[in-house]
Every structure is written in C-alpha cells, then in structure tokens.
Amino acid sequence: MLVISWWLHLKMLAVSAFEGVFQVIWPLFFATTAFLVYRQADDPQVMVYAGLGAAVMGIWSVIATTASGVLQRERWLGTLELLVASPTRFALILVPITTAMATLGLYSLGSTLLWGWLLFDISVPVADPFLFVVSVVASILSIALIGFLLSVSVVRYRTAWALGNLLEYPGWLLCGFLVPLTLFPTWAAWISYVLPPTWGMEAIRLSASGDSPWAQVLVCLGLGIVYGAVGALLSETVLRSARRHATLSLT
Amino acid sequence: MSGDITTSLRIFFVGGLISFRALFNWLSPWIYIPSLLIAPIFQILLFAYIGRSAGIESDAFFVIGNAVQYSAIPCLFAMANTIAGERSTQTLGIVLSTPARRIPLFLGRSLPVVVNGFFVSMFSLVVGSLLLGVTIPRSAWLPLALVVAVAAMSCTGLGLTNAALGLRVRETAVLSNVLFGVLLIFCGVNVSLDALPDWMAAVGSWLPLTHAIEAARELAAGDTLGSVAGLIGREVGLGMLYGGVGLAALRWLEIEGRRSATLEVQ
Amino acid sequence: MSVIEARDLRRSYRTRTGLWKREKKVVEAVRGVSFAVEQGELFGLLGPNAAGKTTTIKMLITLLLPTSGSASVLGHDVVDDAREVRRHIGYVFGGDRGLYERLNALDNLRYFAELYGVPAREQKQRIGALLELVGLTGREKERTEGFSRGMRQRLHIARGLLHDPEVLFLDEPTIGIDPVGARELRATIGTLKGQGKTILLTTHYMFEADELCDRIAVIRAGELVAEGTPATLKQRVTGGHVMEVETFGMPESAVAAVRSLAGVSTAAVEERGQAQVLLVQVGPGAEVTSAVLGCLGGVNVGRVSSREPTLEDAYVELVSGQ
Numbered sequence: 001m002l003v004i005s006w007w008l009h010l011k012m013l014a015v016s017a018f019e020g021v022f023q024v025i026w027p028l029f030f031a032t033t034a035f036l037v038y039r040q041a042d043d044p045q046v047m048v049y050a051g052l053g054a055a056v057m058g059i060w061s062v063i064a065t066t067a068s069g070v071l072q073r074e075r076w077l078g079t080l081e082l083l084v085a086s087p088t089r090f091a092l093i094l095v096p097i098t099t100a101m102a103t104l105g106l107y108s109l110g111s112t113l114l115w116g117w118l119l120f121d122i123s124v125p126v127a128d129p130f131l132f133v134v135s136v137v138a139s140i141l142s143i144a145l146i147g148f149l150l151s152v153s154v155v156r157y158r159t160a161w162a163l164g165n166l167l168e169y170p171g172w173l174l175c176g177f178l179v180p181l182t183l184f185p186t187w188a189a190w191i192s193y194v195l196p197p198t199w200g201m202e203a204i205r206l207s208a209s210g211d212s213p214w215a216q217v218l219v220c221l222g223l224g225i226v227y228g229a230v231g232a233l234l235s236e237t238v239l240r241s242a243r244r245h246a247t248l249s250l251t
Numbered sequence: 252m253s254g255d256i257t258t259s260l261r262i263f264f265v266g267g268l269i270s271f272r273a274l275f276n277w278l279s280p281w282i283y284i285p286s287l288l289i290a291p292i293f294q295i296l297l298f299a300y301i302g303r304s305a306g307i308e309s310d311a312f313f314v315i316g317n318a319v320q321y322s323a324i325p326c327l328f329a330m331a332n333t334i335a336g337e338r339s340t341q342t343l344g345i346v347l348s349t350p351a352r353r354i355p356l357f358l359g360r361s362l363p364v365v366v367n368g369f370f371v372s373m374f375s376l377v378v379g380s381l382l383l384g385v386t387i388p389r390s391a392w393l394p395l396a397l398v399v400a401v402a403a404m405s406c407t408g409l410g411l412t413n414a415a416l417g418l419r420v421r422e423t424a425v426l427s428n429v430l431f432g433v434l435l436i437f438c439g440v441n442v443s444l445d446a447l448p449d450w451m452a453a454v455g456s457w458l459p460l461t462h463a464i465e466a467a468r469e470l471a472a473g474d475t476l477g478s479v480a481g482l483i484g485r486e487v488g489l490g491m492l493y494g495g496v497g498l499a500a501l502r503w504l505e506i507e508g509r510r511s512a513t514l515e516v517q
Numbered sequence: 518m519s520v521i522e523a524r525d526l527r528r529s530y531r532t533r534t535g536l537w538k539r540e541k542k543v544v545e546a547v548r549g550v551s552f553a554v555e556q557g558e559l560f561g562l563l564g565p566n567a568a569g570k571t572t573t574i575k576m577l578i579t580l581l582l583p584t585s586g587s588a589s590v591l592g593h594d595v596v597d598d599a600r601e602v603r604r605h606i607g608y609v610f611g612g613d614r615g616l617y618e619r620l621n622a623l624d625n626l627r628y629f630a631e632l633y634g635v636p637a638r639e640q641k642q643r644i645g646a647l648l649e650l651v652g653l654t655g656r657e658k659e660r661t662e663g664f665s666r667g668m669r670q671r672l673h674i675a676r677g678l679l680h681d682p683e684v685l686f687l688d689e690p691t692i693g694i695d696p697v698g699a700r701e702l703r704a705t706i707g708t709l710k711g712q713g714k715t716i717l718l719t720t721h722y723m724f725e726a727d728e729l730c731d732r733i734a735v736i737r738a739g740e741l742v743a744e745g746t747p748a749t750l751k752q753r754v755t756g757g758h759v760m761e762v763e764t765f766g767m768p769e770s771a772v773a774a775v776r777s778l779a780g781v782s783t784a785a786v787e788e789r790g791q792a793q794v795l796l797v798q799v800g801p802g803a804e805v806t807s808a809v810l811g812c813l814g815g816v817n818v819g820r821v822s823s824r825e826p827t828l829e830d831a832y833v834e835l836v837s838g839q
Contacts, residue, residue: 022425029432034301036442041305159281166285169293179300258634266631269624273617341614345676348578350603351632509582512530 006096006103023066023104024111027058031112034178035120051113051122052208053177056201058108059143060175064167067098067147094235095228098147102140109136127210135207138217139200142224146196149231152238176201196223259355266351267359274336275329275364287367291321291375292382298441299383308443310383315471316440318375319464322368322403323434327427329367330410333360334501335417343418347505357501361407361494368403369396387471394476395467401483402463405490406434409459411497418504434460459493462486518592519553520684520715521560521577525586526550528572546572548739549586554717554732559710561730562719565836569739570719571610574688577717578608590684604633607677607685611692613669618662622653622672625661626679633680647675651705667698674705685709687718691725703729723829737836750831757782759826760809762795763819774812780805783834792819798826798834 031054038050116122126132154163173179174188175197181189192198199220203213277283299313334357337343346356373396380387387395413430417423434440437447437455444452444461455461463486466479528547547569554560562570575581577588579599587594593601617625623644630640648654651671656664661672670690677685687706691699706729710716720726726733727747734744743750767786775784775795780803787794795813799805810818 022428026428026432029435032436033298033441036436036447037298037301037307038305040307040442040446046305159279162277162282162285166289166293169290169297173293173297173300178297179304183300183303254634254636257636258631261631261634261637266628269620269628269631270617273620273624273628276619278619340617342617344575344580344610345608345615345629346632348580348603348606348608349629349632350600350634356632509580512581 003096005093006100023062024058024108026065027054027061027108028112028115030054030172031057031115032119035116035122039120047116047120047122048124049205050178051116051120051124052205053201054116055109055112055124056139056175056197056204057172057177058112059102059105059140060171060177060197061168062101062105062108063098063143063147063150064164064171065161066101067151067164094148094151094231095144098151099141099144101147102144105140105143106136124208126208128207131207131213132204135200135203135213135217138203138220138224139197142196142200142220142227145224145228145231149227149234152231152235171195171197174198194223196220196227199223255352259352262351263355263359263362266356267362270360271329271333271363274333274340274360275367276332276336277325277328287325287371288374291318291324291371292378294321295375295379296382299379302441309385311380311385311387311471312443312468313441314376314379314383314385315467316464318372318379319399319402319467320434320438320440320460321375322372322399323406323409323431323460324427325371326364326368326403326406326410327413327430328424329364330361330407330414331417331423331427333364334411334414335423338418347508353502353505354498357411357498358494361411364410365400365403365407368406369400372399372403388473391470391473394470394479397476398463398467398470398479398483398486401486401490402460402467405459405463405486405493408490408492408494408497411494412500413497415497415500415504418501434458437461439464457489459486459489462489520556520558521552521554521588521590521717523550523552523573523577523586523588526573526576526583526588527585528569528576528581529584546739547576547583550736550739550741551586552734552741552744554715557710557713557715558731559706559716559718559729561726561733562717562736563721563723563726563733563832564719564736565721568736568836570736571688572739573736574608574686574717574719578606578686579603604680605683607680607682609673609677609685609687609690611670611689613666613693615673616661616664616669619660621658621660622648622664623657625672626657626676629676630679635680643679643681644675647678650678650708651675652701667694667702670694670698670702671705674702678709683715685714685716687716689719689721691720691722699725723827723832727828735832735835742835743831747828750835751826751828753831753834757798757800757803757826758823759830760797760799760806761820761822761824762797762809762813763789763792763821764795764813765792765817765819767793767795767813767816771812771816775809778805778808778812779803781809783837785833785837796830796833798830 034050034054035047038046113124116124150164150167174192175195176192181192181198184192197220199216203216203220206213206216272278277286295314295317298317299310302308302310302313337346376395376399379385409430413423413427416426420426437451438458438461439447439455444455447455462482466482466486469479469482470476526547527545527549529543529545532542532544550569550573552560562573564570572581576583577590577595579595579602582596587596589595590602591605593605595602617628620628626644626647627640630644635643645654648657651674653668653671653675656668661669664672674690690706691702694702703725706716706718710729718726718729730747732744732746733750734741735750736742743753772784772786772795775781775797780800782798782800784795784797787796795809797805797809806821810821
C-alpha cells in the first residue's frame with residue numbers, strides 16, 4: 001500500500017509540469033547566487049562544499065514548500081474529505097505523499113550538481129558512491145518525515161502554504177547546507193542539531209570525502225523517526241479536532 | 252471635462268485602494284507576516300552568513316541588497332494579483348464594461364503596491380541591521396527611504412508588465428517567482444556587478460532595483476543624495492519604462508480581447 | 518430611434534484544437550442577428566445554451582467586436598463610441614462569480630460606483646437605496662464570500678444599477694437561484710421596467726420570458742428564428758394541441774418515428790425524474806393518439822394527456838429545428 005501510493009503520488013507530481021519544473025528551478029536561483037558569492041573566495045574546496053550543500057537544499061525546499069500545500073491541494077480538489085473518510089489511517093496516507101515529494105527533490109539534487117558542474121566547473125568527487133547513496137536516502141526519508149509532521153500540523157490552516165514557505169529559508173540557513181554551523185551562536189547551533197537534515201548533510205559530505213558516515217546516518221534516521229512519531233500522534237488529535245470544528249472542507 | 256478628471260483621480264486613489272484590498276490575497280496576517288516580514292529577514296541572514304563564511308563583502312552589503320530586493324516579492328505578486336486576479340474572480344468583464352479610463356484604473360492599483368513594497372523593504376532594512384549589528388549613519392536614513400521608495404516604484408513598473416503577461420498565461424505565481432529569482436541573481440543583490448560576468452552585469456543594468464541597490468549602499472557608506480542622483484534617475488527611468496510597457500500591453504490585450512475573444516470576458 | 522439596435526450582427530470565433538496539430542476551426546456563434554428594442558421596453562432574448570445569447574449581449578455591451586454588422590445603444594455605435602455606450606448601460610450576468618469575495622457588499626458597490634464616476638456625495642445615498650431595492654440592507658458589511666447565490670445575484674443587480682443606467686442588460690439573471698429567490702428577482706426586474714428602464718434580458722426559462730417580456734426574440738444556432746410578443750409566439754402553435762406521454766426508457770428511434778407521423782408538427786423529450794415525457798405538438802384537427810402510442814410499442818407508458826399549447830411549446834417547436 002505504501003509503495004503503491006508513493007508511486008501514484010510521484011506520478012501525479014511529475015505530471016504537473018508547473019510544480020516539477022519550478023521545484024527544480026527555484027533552488028537553482030539560490031544555488032547560483034551562492035556559487036557566485038563563493039566563487040569570489042577563489043578556493044576550489046569551498047566550491048565543492050557549496051556545490052554539495054546547494055544540491056541538498058532542493059530536497060528541503062520541495063518538502064517545505066509543498067508538504068504544507070499538499071493538503072491544501074487535496075482540499076481544492078475536494079479529495080481531502082474522501083481521504084479522511086477512507087478506512088486507512090491518515091498517517092499512512094500522508095507519509096507516501098511526502099516521501100514522493102522528497103523523491104522529487106532528487107531531481108533537484110541531480111540538476112543542481114549538473115548546474116554547478118556545467119556553469120561553475122564544480123566537480124564533486126564522491127569517494128564512496130554506496131555510502132553516498134545511503135546518506136542521500138537517509139536524508140530524503142528524514143526530510144519526508146519532517147514534511148509529514150509539517151503537513152499534519154498545518155492541516156487546519158487555510159494559509160498553510162505561507163507557513164510552509166516560511167520554513168524554507170531557515171532550513172537552508174540552519175541545516176548547514178551552505179554555511180558551517182560553527183559560524184552560528186551556540187543557541188542557534190542547538191536548533192541545527194535537532195534537525196535531521198543537518199546530520200544527513202554531514203553524512204553526505206563525509207561519504208563524499210571518503211569518511212564513514214554511519215553515526216550521522218543513524219542520528220539522522222533516528223531524529224526522522226521521532227518527528228514521524230510525533231506527526232502520527234498529532235494526526236489523530238488534529239483530525240478529531242478538525243471533525244469537531246468542521247474545518248476539513250474549507251477551501 | 253473637470254468631472255472626468257475628478258472621476259479619474261478618484262478611480263486612481265479610491266478605486267486603486269479598494270481593488271488592492273479586494274485582490275491582494277496576502278493581507279491576512281497568516282500570510283503577510285511569514286511571507287513579507289519574516290522571510291526577508293531570513294533571506295538577509297542566509298546571504299549574510301554565506302558572505303561571512305566566504306569572507307566576502309560586509310554585513311551591510313547583504314542587508315541593504317536583500318532588503319531592497321525583497322520588495323520584489325510584494326511588488327511582483329501584488330501587482331499580478333490585483334490585475335490578473337480579475338480572472339479568477341471573473342470580474343474582468345464587468346470592469347472592462349465600465350466607462351472608466353484604463354490608465355488611472357490600472358495605475359491606481361499600483362499605488363498601494365508601491366507603498367506596501369516600500370514598507371516591506373524598510374522593515375527588513377531596519378530589523379536586518381539591528382540583528383546583524385549593522386550601523387547606518389542617522390543622516391543617511393531619510394535619503395535611504397527615498398531610494399527604497401524609488402526601488403519599490405520601479406519594481407512595481409516591472410510588476411505591471413508581469414501582470415499584463417499574467418492575464419495571458421495561467422501560472423502567474425511561477426512567473427513572479429522566476430522574475431524574483433532573476434532579480435536576485437542579476438541586480439547585484441549579493442554579488443556586486445563588478446564580480447559578475449560581463450554579460451550578467453550588462454543584463455543587470457537594464458533591470459529595476461540594480462541602480463537603487465547601488466545608490467542605497469553608497470548612501471549608507473556616507474555619500475550624499477546629490478552624488479547618487481544619477482543612479483536614482485536611471486532607476487526612475489527604468490521603472491517608467493517597464494510600467495509603460497505594462498500599460499501598453501494591457502491596452503493591447505483589451506483591444507485584442509474584444510477582437511478575438513481571448514480575454515475570458517465573463 | 519430605437520434604444521438598442523442590432524443590424525445583421527455576426528460574430529465568429531477561431532478555435533484551435535490540439536497543441537501540435539494546429540487545426541483551425543471557425544465557429545460562427547452569431548450569424549446575422551437584427552432586432553430593435555424601443556424606449557422602456559423589456560425585450561427577451563430566448564434560446565438554448567450556446568445559441569449565441571451571451572455573445573450577442575457581449576457585442577452590445579462593448580466587450581466583443583462584431584465580426585461584421587453593427588449595433589448601437591442610444592444612438593452610440595458599440596464599436597466607435599464604446600465609452601459613451603458604457604456610460605449609459607448596466608450589465609448583470611447570472612451565476613455566482615463576478616464579485617470581489619474578500620470585500621463586503623458595500624465595498625463591492627463602492628468600487629464600481631467609482632468606476633462609473635458616481636460623484637462621491639451621491640454614492641452613499643445611491644448605494645443605500647439600491648441595497649434597499651434588492652433587499653440586502655443590513656448585510657452590506659458582510660464579506661461576499663459568505664453570500665448565497667440569491668444574495669450574490671441581487672448584489673449584481675445593485676451593481677448594474679449604480680450609475681442609474683438607461684439601458685440594462687441582464688444575462689440569465691435567475692440562473693441557479695431557488696424558486697423563491699427567482700420570483701423576488703423577477704419582481705425587482707418588473708419594478709425596474711416600471712421605472713422606465715429599457716431592458717434586454719436573456720433567459721432560457723419560458724415562464725420568465727412570458728411573465729416579464731413585452732417582446733421576445735428566439736435565437737437558435739446564432740440566428741433569430743422568431744420575434745414577437747409572447748402572445749403572437751403562442752399563436753404560432755395554437756389551433757393545435759399538445760399531447761404529453763409519460764414513458765419509461767424510450768429509445769431515440771421511437772421519437773423519430775413519432776416525428777414522421779402525419780399531423781405531428783414536432784416531438785421532443787423532456788426528462789422528469791425517472792420518466793421521459795414525450796411532448797408531441799399536434800396540428801389543428803389531427804387525431805394522432807393511437808398512432809403515437811403505436812410508435813411506442815414495447816415501451817413502458819404511463820399517463821397520457823392533452824393540453825393547450827404554452828409559450829414553452831412554441832419555443833420547443835422553434836428551437837428543436839423544424
């Protein structure tokens with residue numbers, strides 16, 4: 001069930017040209033800007049750092065901007081009530097949707113790497129391809145679980161998309177995609193450490209440079225599962241309250 | 252005749268404000284605060300930290316660049332919403348069947364957009380400076396406000412062109428976002444024009460915001476208003492150019508719409 | 518001089534089908550329509566969906582240019598003198614769109630009052646009077662997104678009257694409104710006529726046209742097929758009578774067979790719940806009951822009745838293409 005609905009949603013997302021193309025292009029604007037800034041530092045190592053970070057940014061963006069919007073869209077289509085009315089647990093319905101979106105982020109990852117390589121001559125050496133893939137998959141899963149929590153928490157707000165968009169920048173900033181955590185004040189770094197993508201990003205960097213990422217992968221997945229569990233608990237409460245307050249079909 | 256002028260003036264001021272409230276659907280605090288007050292601050296922080304990490308430019312550079320450029324979000328989106336939004340409310344036909352003069356009708360909608368863009372930029376400028384500890388000389392704030400207003404105006408000019416396009420293509424949000432991205436890269440927001448490849452700098456000099464950002468940085472560095480007058484002049488010129496193109500396009504779309512029934516005039 | 522004059526109005530649309538294989542098709546929506554509406558008259562344009570009613574109205578209110586032919590309102594040409602036409606007309610269409618949902622009723626009206634150049638000092642009094650007329654007094658501070666269809670429609674009417682236009686164009690104003698609301702709306706239209714407004718109304722509700730209109734033009738496939746007072750239109754089918762046969766599960770072939778019977782002028786089918794009612798217009802003096810029932814052999818038949826023709830029958834005869 002999970003796999004099939006993941007696949008169907010991936011297809012739906014991929015069909016919608018607007019979302020697909022735009023999701024890939026949007027982070028590229030920021031990646032390009034970051035490259036242009038870092039380029040001035042004149043250090044090839046820094047460019048690799050930026051290239052990898054910018055590539056993972058896209059996965060985060062897709063989730064932040066669309067996970068909050070996904071329930072909105074189901075609302076517009078009038079399918080949200082149908083989903084809730086189906087006998088499957090709501091959590092099991094949502095997780096595949098957000099995973100499909102995070103997978104879409106893979107496009108973005110690929111295209112950003114390609115973009116950096118073609119236009120800025122950044123070639124990212126991947127020392128251990130297997131561990132690299134493991135790290136990427138762990139990042140995607142954990143980001144998808146955050147997305148799940150996010151979409152559950154905002155299901156009752158009509159303007160959820162704006163809250164979702166709001167999370168895009170802080171995520172980029174705090175997850176260490178483009179800026180080393182050491183630059184932040186300590187309190188901000190603590191926030192970074194409870195965000196799974198921070199660990200995923202670190203795992204990706206480690207595996208690319210040939211070090212063992214296993215510890216980071218585990219923390220990343222562990223944190224992801226915590227977010228997922230909170231989301232699952234919340235989904236029950238939120239749905240009950242939505243039924244009480246009749247906010248499901250609000251468009 | 253004077254009655255006609257009064258009518259046009261009222262359409263410009265009163266009508267513009269009413270339609271701004273009617274069609275700019277971001278005025279709910281749930282959208283306004285995250286999208287227009289918090290997001291720009293994070294954009295400033297993101298690039299300021301990237302700059303710190305790369306050891307490039309100063310915090311002031313990024314605060315000014317991004318604060319001025321972020322007015323593009325309200326200016327582009329609000330302008331597109333207040334004109335192309337007539338499609339979704341299906342009011343375009345009714346509006347076009349009125350005898351109202353079209354220039355005050357459409358231009359009037361841009362006035363609240365400019366004011367709003369100005370407010371968003373100034374807010375980000377002040378809060379961004381406070382957060383990053385950037386000090387801007389007290390005497391520079393007034394001329395800075397003027398430059399920010401000019402930037403919001405010229406960007407709204409581009410917004411008018413965008414809005415006219417938006418009447419034809421469906422995805423106005425994508426269009427606005429793409430324009431925002433182009434402005435982010437080409438206008439010297441985070442990378443000064445000298446550090447951009449030549450062709451990019453050349454494109455930048457024909458876009459709105461570029462000259463305003465440059466002028467704002469010079470003012471914050473202690474220059475006088477007089478010494479940036481040339482930059483301000485070019486910014487105003489570009490704003491009028493884009494605004495003029497937008498109005499002409501709207502005019503053309505209306506004529507074309509009557510001829511070939513292409514505007515969904517319900 | 519007539520208030521509204523249409524002279525051989527034509528309008529064709531070019532449509533493209535397919536994204537890759539560009540096939541251009543020209544659809545003729547209005548094919549040579551002429552009519553005149555006199556001062557103070559309520560003129561009905563009656564026809565099925567896609568007959569060209571809305572296209573005709575849009576040409577008259579200056580939103581579409583005619584492909585050929587010409588039209589004028591109060592002597593102003595709708596092409597050359599569009600702005601002058603717009604000053605003097607009000608336009609109201611049916612359905613629940615066309616409002617600024619985020620604004621309250623008052624602001625919706627205020628906006629259009631500005632666009633029509635209603636002087637500021639008159640606005641308040643005018644808007645108040647119109648809210649009173651359409652029965653929305655007390656609701657004007659509510660956002661229109663919460664309005665029912667009937668309320669929206671009444672607000673539309675108020676909007677169309679803001680500048681006290683001499684000529685009103687009402688495009689299917691009662692569409693989708695419940696019977697009580699529609700009746701109130703018709704009463705409002707009657708009041709407006711009483712005030713001496715010239716009104717052009719399109720509808721596909723027969724009784725509405727019958728009740729309201731001084732004269733009716735029936736439009737079918739872009740052409741006027743009949744014009745006259747409701748009484749004269751009814752006369753076209755008097756002399757005969759109408760036979761109604763309630764059936765269940767009637768095939769199309771049976772209708773065709775009935776149509777070809779001698780003495781039958783037209784036959785049409787109307788869905789009524791589970792049943793299909795066969796409406797047969799019978800020429801004067803003809804007796805076709807047994808022949809009609811003969812054509813329906815094998816079909817489950819319910820009640821059979823006969824009655825005097827109504828305007829609706831005249832309409833059905835006109836638009837079902839003799």
